[in-house]
Amino acid sequence: xxxxxxxxxxxxxTMGLSGGLSGMAVADTSGKRxxxxxxxxxxxxxxxxxxxxxxxxxxxxADGVVAAADAYxxxxxxxTEQAAQIQNMILQGxxxxxxxxxxxxxxxxxxEEACNAGVTVVSFDGIVTAPCAWRIAxxxxxxxxxxxxxxxxxxxxxxNLLEVRGLAGVFVDDELHAGITEGVAAHDQFKIAGAxxxxxxxxxxxxxxxxxxxxxxxxxGVVTQGGDGYGTAQAFAAAGRDMPLIVLGNxxxxxxxxxxxxxxxxxETLSLSIAPGVATLAFWVAQQILDGKDxxxxxxxxxxxxxxxxxDETLAATPDGSVANTVYTAEDADKVIAxxxxxxxxxxxx
Amino acid sequence: xxxxxxxxxxxxxxxxxxxxxxxxLTQGRGASELGYAALSFGAFAAIVGLxxxxxxxxxxxxxxxxxxxSMTLAATLALKAMGAEPGxxxxxxxxxLGVGLGTGLANFALIWALRLPPIIAxxxxxxxxxxxxxxxxxxxxxxxxxxxxxFATGRMAGVPNVAIVAVVLAALVWLxxxxxIWGRWLLACGQNLxxxxxxxxxxxxxxxxxxxxxxxxxxLAGYLLASFSGxxxxxxxxxxxxxxxxxxxIGGTSIAGGMSNVPGVWGASLFMFLxxxxxxxxxxxxxxxxxxxxxxxxxxxIAASTRRARx
Numbered sequence: 001x002x003x004x005x006x007x008x009x010x011x012x013x014t015m016g017l018s019g020g021l022s023g024m025a026v027a028d029t030s031g032k033r034x035x036x037x038x039x040x041x042x043x044x045x046x047x048x049x050x051x052x053x054x055x056x057x058x059x060x061x062a063d064g065v066v067a068a069a070d071a072y073x074x075x076x077x078x079x080t081e082q083a084a085q086i087q088n089m090i091l092q093g094x095x096x097x098x099x100x101x102x103x104x105x106x107x108x109x110x111x112e113e114a115c116n117a118g119v120t121v122v123s124f125d126g127i128v129t130a131p132c133a134w135r136i137a138x139x140x141x142x143x144x145x146x147x148x149x150x151x152x153x154x155x156x157x158x159x160n161l162l163e164v165r166g167l168a169g170v171f172v173d174d175e176l177h178a179g180i181t182e183g184v185a186a187h188d189q190f191k192i193a194g195a196x197x198x199x200x201x202x203x204x205x206x207x208x209x210x211x212x213x214x215x216x217x218x219x220x221g222v223v224t225q226g227g228d229g230y231g232t233a234q235a236f237a238a239a240g241r242d243m244p245l246i247v248l249g250n251x252x253x254x255x256x257x258x259x260x261x262x263x264x265x266x267x268e269t270l271s272l273s274i275a276p277g278v279a280t281l282a283f284w285v286a287q288q289i290l291d292g293k294d295x296x297x298x299x300x301x302x303x304x305x306x307x308x309x310x311x312d313e314t315l316a317a318t319p320d321g322s323v324a325n326t327v328y329t330a331e332d333a334d335k336v337i338a339x340x341x342x343x344x345x346x347x348x349x350x
Numbered sequence: 351x352x353x354x355x356x357x358x359x360x361x362x363x364x365x366x367x368x369x370x371x372x373x374x375l376t377q378g379r380g381a382s383e384l385g386y387a388a389l390s391f392g393a394f395a396a397i398v399g400l401x402x403x404x405x406x407x408x409x410x411x412x413x414x415x416x417x418x419x420s421m422t423l424a425a426t427l428a429l430k431a432m433g434a435e436p437g438x439x440x441x442x443x444x445x446x447l448g449v450g451l452g453t454g455l456a457n458f459a460l461i462w463a464l465r466l467p468p469i470i471a472x473x474x475x476x477x478x479x480x481x482x483x484x485x486x487x488x489x490x491x492x493x494x495x496x497x498x499x500x501f502a503t504g505r506m507a508g509v510p511n512v513a514i515v516a517v518v519l520a521a522l523v524w525l526x527x528x529x530x531i532w533g534r535w536l537l538a539c540g541q542n543l544x545x546x547x548x549x550x551x552x553x554x555x556x557x558x559x560x561x562x563x564x565x566x567x568x569x570l571a572g573y574l575l576a577s578f579s580g581x582x583x584x585x586x587x588x589x590x591x592x593x594x595x596x597x598x599x600i601g602g603t604s605i606a607g608g609m610s611n612v613p614g615v616w617g618a619s620l621f622m623f624l625x626x627x628x629x630x631x632x633x634x635x636x637x638x639x640x641x642x643x644x645x646x647x648x649x650x651x652i653a654a655s656t657r658r659a660r661x
Contacts, residue, residue, distance in 0.1 A: 041484065042480070042484070042584050042585055043583070043584050043585050044491065044583070044584065047484070047584075075477065165636075168636030168637070168640070169636070169637075194630065194631070194633070195630070195633075196630050197636055199589075201583060201585055201586070202579055202580065202581075202583065203575060203578075203579040203583065203586055204589060206579055207387075207391045207623070208626065208630065210387040210390070210391065211384070211387055211388075211391070211623060211624075211626055211627030211630060211631075212627060212630040212631055213380070213383065213387075214372070214373075214376060214379070214380025214381070214383040214384040214387070214627075214631075215372060215375050215376045215380060215384075215627075215631035216631075230580065231579060234503075234579070234580065238387075238503065239383055239387075252491065253491055253493075253580060253581065320491060320492060320493075321487075321491025321492060321581060322491075
């Protein structure tokens with residue numbers, strides 16, 4: 001009797017650990033309040049992020065997982081304003097703050113204050129360097145390398161590449177560019193024939209590409225940073241050039257363009273980006289930390305990839321003008337945490 | 351020599367030089383492609399630049415910083431109203447122009463009734479317009495109707511349609527400034543507001559009309575740009591704030607007001623596109639490109655203003 005009860009208990013514990021984490025968490029974090037501090041709302045990615053967070057947060061509150069999941073956005077993309085916002089959140093007594101930061105360093109003071117007040121801080125996308133905060137970072141270098149790896153697989157003979165970069169002087173642009181440079185070094189059949197800054201916007205990319213195209217030789221492939229693929233394609237079409245292999249960034253208009261081109265001439269490419277739902281990943285990570293789970297400080301966001309096989313289903317699920325999205329669950333957060341535990345050195349290096 | 355004394359000549363010289371240097375790199379290949387692209391993209395800068403020019407002509411302190419927000423709001427609401435339905439292009443245009451009328455009147459109301467400096471009034475108002483644009487469509491991108499998109503990206507006799515629209519607008523503005531009483535009033539206000547008022551110029555009416563005109567121009571540019579690039583985006587106007595001011599200054603219009611210069615705005619718009627194309631084609635990095643763009647702009651402004659001083 002005693003032995004079987006022990007056995008049952010052990011089985012129950014294993015099951016609880018493997019499958020029912022969110023179930024277990026209900027008891028422990030139901031009184032906890034989580035706030036999202038967001039620094040910018042002026043593009044469709046951020047809009048989608050806020051919407052996904054609100055939906056997932058409302059559901060978590062309704063399910064009794066947490067007591068509150070509130071989103072706050074600063075009106076200007078400024079670190080000072082966001083620091084004040086974080087201080088307000090400490091005063092309001094939130095247990096955890098998840099943070100898309102305006103600056104990796106300027107908010108450290110406010111973040112330290114939060115930590116000292118016993119508030120869990122999880123930064124994501126725009127991360128902070130304060131040691132007491134958790135970071136869910138995007139491996140932008142890996143994203144750049146992966147684009148060139150894909151092109152190498154599709155274009156074994158190589159050729160000229162056009163690189164459409166993001167906003168000059170921004171960390172993300174530098175990292176993606178470094179990854180692409182590494183990729184081109186690894187696949188020496190490719191050569192970057194030209195580079196322009198498209199500022200992650202279709203119209204800016206279209207303008208920049210249209211301006212450089214007349215001076216370029218034949219282009220075999222285009223590496224992009226997301227939000228600029230459709231504008232690039234428009235510029236190539238307007239110039240009457242052969243359509244190169246453009247790696248896309250999951251925007252609806254990019255995916256729609258791909259689907260149309262596929263129906264017309266069998267065009268095939270790869271689309272990858274970070275899902276705006278990453279805010280929900282940060283939410284679940286924060287919830288697990290509040291739940292007492294031991295979580296490494298540095299985590300990595302998975303890429304959301306769209307391939308020829310998943311194009312139609314992704315396209316159908318993405319609202320017009322938005323970006324391909326996925327809502328992360330507590331189980332996804334577990335996987336990300338497990339991956340970070342399995343490969344601590346790789347994450348520590350970043 | 352008389353030609354060299356025109357303040358607008360320098361922006362055209364610079365545009366032609368940038369064009370020539372780019373084409374020199376490709377040994378003449380792609381010249382028509384580049385010219386076509388410059389006309390297409392220069393058109394949007396020219397339209398917002400013409401509006402900004404009118405406001406700057408009103409005299410020191412007059413400027414419209416709500417241009418990007420007006421563009422975004424007009425484009426967002428117009429594309430939402432059209433909903434990609436065929437045959438709704440005129441409805442969309444009407445909505446866009448209506449938005450321009452509204453934002454222009456609102457800007458002027460803040461400046462006139464609350465006596466706010468135009469910089470503060472238009473900047474504050476632009477936050478409101480941008481928020482309305484976010485709220486109305488949450489950044490969703492709606493495609494323009496097929497016919498409208500075809501028009502915006504199409505050409506007539508080898509010239510982009512948007513460039514034709516911008517040239518017609520420039521001619522209209524020139525006509526109004528040079529040949530109508532309203533244009534004379536505007537210049538008089540810019541040269542000396544007090545003297546203009548004492549001379550019986552309806553100063554407030556002129557200012558109101560000018561602030562409405564710039565907003566309507568911005569809205570039209572937003573409507574065309576959204577149709578051209580396949581939909582409105584929340585950040586679509588952002589690069590046109592500095593652009594609108596830069597093309598006015600490079601074009602040889604006096605920043606002190608009272609003297610405007612229509613051909614210069616077009617020359618400067620072409621130049622602003624071509625200089626970026628040129629530096630990109632030569633493989634200049636972003637840092638070098640921005641420094642060189644800045645240096646070239648300063649050079650042109652100095653050239654244009656010393657000519658004016660000697661006149």
